[in-house]
Ligand SMILES: Cc1cc2nc3c(=O)[nH]c(=O)nc-3n(C[C@H](O)[C@H](O)[C@H](O)COP(=O)(O)OP(=O)(O)OC[C@H]3O[C@@H](n4cnc5c(N)ncnc54)[C@H](O)[C@@H]3O)c2cc1C
């Protein structure tokens with residue numbers, strides 16, 4: 271079994287994140303890290319590998335050169351090899367473009383199963399996995415809280431408005447996982463040392479046979495920062511606080 | 526006016542999901558709303574009156590056996606058929622776990638482009654603009670689509686505009702799913718019906734509890750205050766992870782983003798990822814033992830105190846006022 275995990279590098283959600291005036295991510299404003307959801311996606315693949323020797327796990331990302339750091343972390347967690355699609359003409363690529371590039375790259379790599387995050391913490395679009403699946407003519411099991419992988423199939427459960435869907439598909443297939451899925455392991459010292467020697471291939475658009483001009487695309491036309499919120503009253507409870515809060519709510523017509 | 530398609534989400538019994546009103550409402554901001562529905566054979570007609578009441582000028586129904594058994598593809602084929610039949614200026618889809626994949630696939634299929642997780646839409650001359658709330662409300666951005674069909678996914682519960690009722694023109698086609706790889710729906714487990722409380726998305730008041738509640742049974746305190754205020758119940762990720770409440774109640778970066786008149790945070794530290802889902806609330810109240818908890822940085826009214834002492838007193842104080850007002 272060969273599992274390709276799609277990994278995106280994102281600004282750390284533990285810090286304030288910034289856009290520049292053109293609405294593009296200000297890459298220097300915050301530290302860039304593997305998206306937490308992609309560590310969980312990798313964990314799902316590694317758990318299958320732990321139980322089934324001979325499973326190959328590849329992490330794949332489209333991003334700038336700096337993404338190497340994210341891929342090395344994934345290698346130190348236990349992935350076997352990494353692929354980075356890096357091309358200056360991909361800066362600011364939208365969802366359509368990103369998914370076309372990722373689909374071409376996974377096809378070149380070969381796979382039985384593709385595991386992605388349900389949505390990225392910087393974009394929150396949650397559309398790339400479905401678009402990659404459409405390019406490849408494959409089924410997608412989206413937003414899985416639980417995931418079971420067998421040699422022939424994948425299955426799991428997905429929360430929807432009004433309940434939970436239990437879904438399955440034969441391999442090859444694409445799945446995306448949520449933050450309710452497998453909690454990621456920490457890389458250990460041995461893993462970090464081994465990661466330095468694992469293969470990390472960098473490929474360009476030309477390697478994928480893709481042209482640099484995008485077709486239909488979405489572009490940001492405006493970006494406005496919200497004014498900072500000021501702190502208000504803070505009181506220490508000495509038995510009177512509940513009454514004062516009730517007064518505050520009443521004065522603001524909230525009760 | 527140009528046709529604007531809205532993909533309608535349905536329940537297992539064929540009823541309309543609550544997202545329908547906002548989808549049709551948003552479509553009416555841009556042109557003539559066309560509701561697109563995938564239904565089991567013979568089941569589509571039952572929804573027409575309701576779709577008309579919500580403002581659909583036209584209803585495109587694709588009926589076939591795959592609906593409810595195969596994931597995504599029936600809705601994708603319905604939408605692709607409607608694109609051909611109605612030549613729309615834009616397509617609107619709910620950004621929900623079940624529907625957004627349809628939007629992504631349609632974009633690839635018809636050579637369109639997607640504006641994802643919009644919280645508003647408007648027409649600007651010949652262009653269609655999608656409005657987005659980015660990084661937990663830190664930024665508001667606008668985007669437009671060039672060179673292809675605009676496909677816009679809408680954040681559930683974010684559209685307040687409603688369309689005027691109409692008497693829809695209906696067309697019904699047969700949905701045929703080509704053989705091929707598919708994701709199958711094995712089972713739908715219906716969630717137990719919610720108690721009389723308002724839904725978290727779009728609620729005017731929200732009371733959320735965090736890890737500070739300490740145990741599942743103690744979460745009743747959050748519910749008691751919510752009921753006294755007529756509020757929806759929310760939670761931090763830590764409270765969800767601890768099993769105090771189901772994930773659908775999670776507020777934040779990876780949960781629901783809320784923007785109510787009143788947000789009350791009980792025993793929540795106010796991690797940046799939690800604030801990302803509630804910092805645009807009109808009024809924020811926080812009760813926390815730790816005077817340095819970051820939640821106080823965004824609170825209009827903060828109490829440094831124990832939720833187990835303050836909340837019961839607060840519930841009593843609110844009830845007393847409500848009685849006095851009668
Ligand atoms: C990628 C990513 C996404 C995330 N998404 C989300 C998200 O969507 N939503 C979210 O909430 N978190 C999210 N988190 C997690 C977030 O970082 C925090 O871990 C989480 O919000 C903490 O929840 P909490 O405030 O309930 O718990 P804690 O941080 O443990 O805080 C508990 C608070 O309760 C107070 N307390 C304890 N006992 C009492 C008492 N008796 N009375 C009063 N106060 C008391 C304590 O002083 C403390 O401040 C995300 C994290 C990551 C990395």
Ligand SMILES: Nc1ncnc2c1ncn2[C@@H]1O[C@H](COP(=O)(O)O)[C@@H](O)[C@H]1O
Nearest residue numbers: 276277332386387389390395396397398
């Ligand atoms: N540039 C990228 N490189 C690799 N994987 C990506 C990229 N963008 C998105 N993905 C994958 O798609 C998932 C959902 O992303 P999104 O659709 O952007 O919310 C992510 O969690 C990744 O698994």
